[in-house]
Amino acid sequence: MAKHLLRFGALGYLAVLLLAPVVMVTYRTFEHGLAPVLSALSSPEAQHAIYLSILVTAIVVPINVVFGLLAGVAIARGRMPAGRTVNLLVTLPFAMSPVVIGFALFALYGRGGWIGDWLALHGLQVLFSVPGLVLATAFVSLPFVVREVVPVLEEVGTDHEQAAATLGAGPAYTFWRITLPALRWALAYGVVLTAARALGEFGAVSIVSGNIVGRTQTLPLLVEERFRNFDGTGAYSAGFVLALISLFVVVAMTLLSRRKEHP
Amino acid sequence: MADAATLTARPGLRLPTARLGAALGPGVSLLYLCLIVALPVAALVQRAATPHFWAAITSPQAKSALELTLLMAVLAAAVNLAFGVLVAWVLVRDRFPGRNTVNAVIDLPFALPTIVAGLVLLSLYGPNSPVDVNVAQTRAAVLLAMLFVTLPFVVRAVQPVLLGLDREIEDAATCLGASGWQTFRLVIWPAIRPAAVVGGGLAFARALGEFGSIVLISGNIPFHTQVASVFISGQVESGDTSGAAATSVVLLAVALVVVGALDFYVRRAAKRRG
Numbered sequence: 420m421a422k423h424l425l426r427f428g429a430l431g432y433l434a435v436l437l438l439a440p441v442v443m444v445t446y447r448t449f450e451h452g453l454a455p456v457l458s459a460l461s462s463p464e465a466q467h468a469i470y471l472s473i474l475v476t477a478i479v480v481p482i483n484v485v486f487g488l489l490a491g492v493a494i495a496r497g498r499m500p501a502g503r504t505v506n507l508l509v510t511l512p513f514a515m516s517p518v519v520i521g522f523a524l525f526a527l528y529g530r531g532g533w534i535g536d537w538l539a540l541h542g543l544q545v546l547f548s549v550p551g552l553v554l555a556t557a558f559v560s561l562p563f564v565v566r567e568v569v570p571v572l573e574e575v576g577t578d579h580e581q582a583a584a585t586l587g588a589g590p591a592y593t594f595w596r597i598t599l600p601a602l603r604w605a606l607a608y609g610v611v612l613t614a615a616r617a618l619g620e621f622g623a624v625s626i627v628s629g630n631i632v633g634r635t636q637t638l639p640l641l642v643e644e645r646f647r648n649f650d651g652t653g654a655y656s657a658g659f660v661l662a663l664i665s666l667f668v669v670v671a672m673t674l675l676s677r678r679k680e681h682p
Numbered sequence: 683m684a685d686a687a688t689l690t691a692r693p694g695l696r697l698p699t700a701r702l703g704a705a706l707g708p709g710v711s712l713l714y715l716c717l718i719v720a721l722p723v724a725a726l727v728q729r730a731a732t733p734h735f736w737a738a739i740t741s742p743q744a745k746s747a748l749e750l751t752l753l754m755a756v757l758a759a760a761v762n763l764a765f766g767v768l769v770a771w772v773l774v775r776d777r778f779p780g781r782n783t784v785n786a787v788i789d790l791p792f793a794l795p796t797i798v799a800g801l802v803l804l805s806l807y808g809p810n811s812p813v814d815v816n817v818a819q820t821r822a823a824v825l826l827a828m829l830f831v832t833l834p835f836v837v838r839a840v841q842p843v844l845l846g847l848d849r850e851i852e853d854a855a856t857c858l859g860a861s862g863w864q865t866f867r868l869v870i871w872p873a874i875r876p877a878a879v880v881g882g883g884l885a886f887a888r889a890l891g892e893f894g895s896i897v898l899i900s901g902n903i904p905f906h907t908q909v910a911s912v913f914i915s916g917q918v919e920s921g922d923t924s925g926a927a928a929t930s931v932v933l934l935a936v937a938l939v940v941v942g943a944l945d946f947y948v949r950r951a952a953k954r955r956g
Contacts (some may be wrong), residue, residue: 421862422776429772430784432765436830437790445805490711501708508715511723514937517796518801518890518911519930523722526927527730536906558718575757612792619795619895622911626918639797641893646801646898658801664794672784672793 438639441662444657448659451652459645459656468641472482475637477547479556483613484606487564491602494565495572497625512561517622520558524551524627547629552637555623560616562607571605571679572598611675615668619661725933730927738928746905747913748932754821754909755889758828763882766836767874773837774844791833794840799830804899819901824909827895832885839881843874876951883944887937 447565450457460467494502511521528535528545538545543553579601583593599606621639628635629642638657645653730738738744775784791799803826808818817823847870855865893911900907902916910933917926 424773425768426776426778429765433769433784436826436833437787440802440806440830441790443812444802445948447805468780476954477882486714490715492949493708493711497708501712503707505715506709508712510941511719514887514934514941515723515912516930516933516937518893518913518914519726519891519933520722522770522914522923522926522930523726525918526923527722527725529923531923533721533728554718558722562717615793619793619798621795621797622891622915626915627895639795640799642795642801643898654803655904658798661795661798662802665790665795666799667784668793669789 444655444658444662447651448655455652456656456659459650459653460660461640462653464632464636465641465653465657468636468638469660471549471552472618472638473635475552475556476614477562478553480610480613480619483560483564485569486561486612487609488602488606490565491568491572494569496577507642509562509565512559517559517620518626521555521623521626524555524558524623528554528627546627547598547631547635549629549635552624555627556617556620559620559623560613563612563616564606567605567609567612571602575601604675608672608675608679611668611671615665618664684833722833724928726927726934730931732924732928734924735928735931738925739932741925743904743908744910744925744929746912747908747910747928749823750821751890751910752910752936754824754828755886757762758832758889759882759886760915761829762832762838762885763878764886766833766881767840767878770837770840770844774841788834788837791831796831796892796899799895800898801828803895808835808899818899818908821907823897823899823901823905827899828889828892831895832888835885835888836878836881839877839884839910840874843877844870849874859942876948880944880948883916883940883947887940890937890940891933 422647460469462575489503493505494509497505498624515523525532525546526532526550528538529591529636530536530539535546545554563640580593588596619639624637625640625643628637628640630636630640632644636644638661642657645651645657732738739748767789773781773788793938794802803823804818806813807815807823807826811872815827851869852865855869860868891911892909893915896909897912897915900909900912902908902912904913908916910929914926914933917923917929
């Protein structure tokens with residue numbers, strides 16, 4: 420009896436908060452059939468938003484993978500003070516509101532910002548253009564790879580690397596053949612999280628993008644703009660694409676976390 | 683065995699990643715972090731550091747937004763602390779068809795873009811709600827959005843601890859005549875408390891800064907449903923950057939204090955256990 424009550428409570432909460440709304444959003448998207456959804460998604464604005472979101476993600480993910488590996492090694496293997504400073508700064512994006520992150524970039528690169536005016540004088544536009552979107556996205560998705568890599572580096576220890584070194588392997592070779600293979604599932608998990616966040620980032624991007632339709636409007640920004648302009652189909656169609664991507668992300672997370680635990 | 687020691691002592695044969703890490707890791711990653719993270723944050727803090735800082739954060743609208751944000755974030759963290767423990771318990775101890783799917787779905791709020799989370803909630807609990815529950819433009823909408831995005835924190839923190847719990851102690855408690863509730867309060871809760879508190883704290887920090895899921899459903903009504911992040915965004919749009927900077931610094935400071943306190947709490951809990 421008590422068991423069923425607990426089960427009912429937990430599943431009921433999930434149903435009301437999570438499952439029912441997700442089902443409803445799917446229904447709302449296809450309320451008038453498939454044709455309006457396809458036509459909303461094939462509009463030039465939507466096409467450009469999809470392209471821009473993919474472009475930003477494709478730039479940010481490799482950058483954060485390289486940085487994540489370097490920072491991971493610095494935290495797990497480096498000397499204490501440097502490692503702790505890196506660790507502290509890496510955690511910062513998790514503690515900051517996306518809006519505050521966007522505004523911090525604004526304070527640096529915007530009008531009256533530290534280097535914003537100088538950059539503008541030299542014809543370099545960071546805000547309201549792709550570099551600003553990349554910087555904001557790189558900032559918010561910074562911790563994901565590091566967070567996955569550090570525990571694995573700490574767990575596998577240095578025995579195998581030591582063995583490789585005694586057998587004459589150089590640092591690069593050892594990293595490529597010993598360290599990286601041990602990290603592969605954690606790295607894949609980190610990449611999935613980074614890509615998901617990069618595709619879906621809204622708050623930070625909304626401050627730095629200026630939301631110029633067809634130029635700096637990413638897919639999540641399109642959702643908001645369509646919704647505010649009473650274009651329900653446009654908002655729900657773009658939202659549904661993003662929701663579908665997150666569904667794949669959740670599946671990938673589930674499969675990869677099993678791999679991570681039993682490599 | 684002496685050979686290994688002498689070998690590692692030779693400079694050419696030091697640990698490769700230690701050497702690579704010592705050479706490249708801290709230097710390059712610190713430089714990158716300074717450029718990407720520290721510099722913008724410093725610019726933000728400098729912009730907030732004006733003589734009007736106090737006036738900016740105590741202006742009626744900023745104060746109201748900050749108070750609402752804190753209150754709702756505390757509520758959201760508390761509700762998800764209770765339900766998070768319950769969900770984790772059911773997922774670990776109960777057996778029912780579809781358990782693996784439910785377990786996977788818990789991560790959906792992490793994977794779903796926040797603006798889509800807002801849209802998802804609006805589709806069921808907004809205008810023309812099919813179940814006739816319209817919370818749009820009320821404070822309940824703010825709480826609902828915060829509950830949605832912070833759902834996974836406590837569940838994911840508590841789940842591994844419950845999995846590792848020794849069930850014999852619970853059986854012993856039952857044998858000695860403890861009721862189900864007593865067993866939970868005196869045996870299980872002390873074991874999962876550190877994880878639950880950390881999950882709740884992270885949920886609070888996340889709810890404090892939440893923006894995307896709230897911006898559409900809250901209606902952004904000053905003194906009523908306007909939270910701090912939405913207030914900041916509006917200030918930036920209207921060009922009042924010193925007010926936005928001051929409020930941003932307050933949000934940042936509160937989040938940092940929470941994260942610092944959690945770190946301290948975890949260290950102390952780990953030390954106690956030995």
